Amino acid sequence: MILTFGLLIYLGFLSSKYMNKSDEGGFLVAGRSLGAFVAAGTIVATGFSGWGFMGSPGVTYQFGAIEVLGNFFFAPAMMIAVLYFARFLQRRAIEMGSNTIPEYIAQSHGGGAMGRALQGVAGFITILLLLVFLTSQIKAVGLLGASWLGIELNQSAFLMVSVIIIYTMLGGLAAVAWTDTVMVCGMALAAVIIIRFCARYPVLLVPGGIARRPQGRPCSRCLLL
Numbered sequence: 001m002i003l004t005f006g007l008l009i010y011l012g013f014l015s016s017k018y019m020n021k022s023d024e025g026g027f028l029v030a031g032r033s034l035g036a037f038v039a040a041g042t043i044v045a046t047g048f049s050g051w052g053f054m055g056s057p058g059v060t061y062q063f064g065a066i067e068v069l070g071n072f073f074f075a076p077a078m079m080i081a082v083l084y085f086a087r088f089l090q091r092r093a094i095e096m097g098s099n100t101i102p103e104y105i106a107q108s109h110g111g112g113a114m115g116r117a118l119q120g121v122a123g124f125i126t127i128l129l130l131l132v133f134l135t136s137q138i139k140a141v142g143l144l145g146a147s148w149l150g151i152e153l154n155q156s157a158f159l160m161v162s163v164i165i166i167y168t169m170l171g172g173l174a175a176v177a178w179t180d181t182v183m184v185c186g187m188a189l190a191a192v193i194i195i196r197f198c199a200r201y202p203v204l205l206v207p208g209g210i211a212r213r214p215q216g217r218p219c220s221r222c223l224l225l
Contacts, residue, residue, distance in 0.1 A: 012167025
């Protein structure tokens, strides 16, 4: 865990050296220098981190395998947004010099007093929506760190968030994107391990909610869905 923290902070430090510091765009949007692989990595990490490995499995465990269907609708929505809207929004943002969504909305409507009002409303809505997302993410990393380090949930959440704040302050979006990409590689490896484990210990869902192996023997090492 300490090595992971050190790697994340080091990536943030490296990002700060390569970040364009001439304007706020270097911090907020990494100077628009992210390649396809890193950009995809940060998008996947944002969508599938705490939700993909803790939230969704927990809901599936509690309410049944119907929760898995949500995954099939979530991924296509992200693909449609990236393939059909991201490039257009990027071109428009570059033309207008926008770095954030509230700024883009304000400039799209002509600026002035009304533009500033729209920017304020859009910023407030963004903060409100992100509070829900950040609360779930903080709880997820807190639970994960607490189980690994053997400490209280609040202490674990404070430690994890502190590391995130440090590397974000060092390198801005570039640091977030590169650390996300590293974490996505780790999540992909973990997913392969989980698939191999499930293939080795298959389960069947039978009436009564008893998890059994296909041979009919109770499966004591498998989750009860």
